[in-house]
Amino acid sequence: MQMNSIKELATPAAVVDVPKMQRNIARMQARADDLGVKLRPHVKTTKCLDIVQRQAAAGAQGITVSTLKEAEQFFAAGFPDILYAVGIAPNKFAQALALRERGCDLKLITDNAQVAQAIGVFGREHGHRFEVWIEVDCDGHRSGVPPGSDLLLDIGRALQEGGSMLGGVLAHAGSSYELNTEAALKALAEVERSSCVTAAERLRAQGWPCPVVSIGSTPTALSAQSLQGVTELRAGVYVFFDLVMANVGVCAPQDVALSVLVTVIGHQLEKGWAIVDGGWMAMSRDRGTQQQARDFGYGQVCSVDGEVLPGYLLSGANQEHGILSRQGGEPDREIAQRFPVGTQLRILPNHACATGAQFPQYHALGADGGISTWPRFYGW
């Protein structure tokens, strides 16, 4: 569907600024190329074929997914090289097997020796050899085994001896979202790299193959000075960026390619509020900037043309109501003149992955102002 103008869209709507998105895609691809590694983008951010095809066209090789539904959808759309980057549980073995038997080069991950054994048992029962990567913990953030641990080797052995293919190791420096200086980001990127390389070397020293060393998060990917020993980079949110990433310091608010188009539906004059038709259902409940240096509430207000309006935030949100106000100080007594009922505005999100997930489609705004509709999916 082609529309002639953003102003024709029903609100709230998720708008993608395509030129900004293309610049973000090119920037990360250039990083991977310069560092001499493959880029395997995480498609959980967009779940949108139109966008992932653009990442592939720019040079990405393979994709990372967060659900088997993403694997199903993108495999069906012509993406066979897929890393499912959430620890596999036994209740998902059958679905993974079905994908692999249909020709999907699906890689599983685990950080658990029992699971590594169970995969082998399940594979033998079904005459199938799964490819499994071991998740390495580099920052205590979430999952993964310490790179120097016995557990790493236990899992490697369970895979090798169980008849699975030990395809590689991966790490994700999720704690990078909590940083905001170049020095700290560079240091964490190096920890992520060295942890993962160490794990691979320890596995290889056992005589086991471990061809892939996969690392990444958007902040560390954009901060790494060297990826010596690494074979691929994973990153997701860079395709849009968001206010959390702006606070981390790896983009500016002006680089954020996703916004939510809303309409002013009323005012509370005494309080200096404009009420808009985008609340938390549209923005998501993500308050990722709450603990950061700059709290953007539920989002940064921009004009309908995408120009940042400094100091105006979505300061509150109910399900379908957003409260727009000036940050700090006195209420804006001119709020109704500034943003009359019917005014369209665009709100930059705290977290693009969470905000995009609230919408069945993106409205892609081209350089010429034309709008295309790009479907996205959700669920499991």
Next chain:
Amino acid sequence: MQMNSIKELATPAAVVDVPKMQRNIARMQARADDLGVKLRPHVKTTKCLDIVQRQAAAGAQGITVSTLKEAEQFFAAGFPDILYAVGIAPNKFAQALALRERGCDLKLITDNAQVAQAIGVFGREHGHRFEVWIEVDCDGHRSGVPPGSDLLLDIGRALQEGGSMLGGVLAHAGSSYELNTEAALKALAEVERSSCVTAAERLRAQGWPCPVVSIGSTPTALSAQSLQGVTELRAGVYVFFDLVMANVGVCAPQDVALSVLVTVIGHQLEKGWAIVDGGWMAMSRDRGTQQQARDFGYGQVCSVDGEVLPGYLLSGANQEHGILSRQGGEPDREIAQRFPVGTQLRILPNHACATGAQFPQYHALGADGGISTWPRFYGW
């Protein structure tokens, strides 16, 4: 689709305990009946026909919606009496007109004199008389006009003189979510009632009709001692209840009818963590209990059979990873024995409206343990 057991479900999954839900429905309907008012449930909580049909079967009359998409869907499914309870903006007039011309008894609301005029102009241009209710502010929470204000009469006049039908007034005591004592809830319920009745009386004193006086929020609906002068009650989340409502004090965690079924995928033994395959994409980012007396993190952990496991919470969440830990004190050193990989658990949500919205369907768990799939929709 019928399944034989909750244990067959792919995870994460949104599970509805149907007997609990039916008790919640019956409880609110009995309240409305006792108070002598009509119950017009807010369907934004579930967006699920199977559930709203059960509310209607129990005695509900008409529905409340938060989006015109809900109006479209429920009108098509046989619900003509619909209140769209978000201030209408001019860019939605055409869609509202189309619904009304198809026979939908759609009521619009506003708290803005300009909009009230614009509706009249648009209506006259299209030979149509819209029914509009005026939104009254009873607690400074969000939208609405003060019941004693000149603005109330200005809007009433704009509707009357513009050729619209002034169908009623409505209020929503959203600040009730911040309370947690019976006395405070009763007091706010009375403020909600009296504000709305006062507004209606002032409009009627002008000689204008104002037949409907509509109030409600789940906490005030369950706390009101009298609804003298009120004609209908709106409430939404009561159908499921959630941890926010438990903190407010209008239900127990054991009454919560919605939970997210998850599977354990790994552990961090030193930290006493189990990692589950439900993160914020499944639970939503809603941290509504964060500011309440009891912070449940991203949710309360229950056994697969729905038994609350005291002290175990989803303490953290990434997109598809949940971190399950014991609250406070020492890490649980037995976490891997207690919840081995593959263990299924159910997580009660902070906010049922937000959590349900993350799923394309509910899995309805009957008294006999059988499972039915109930679709729900999303988007705008």
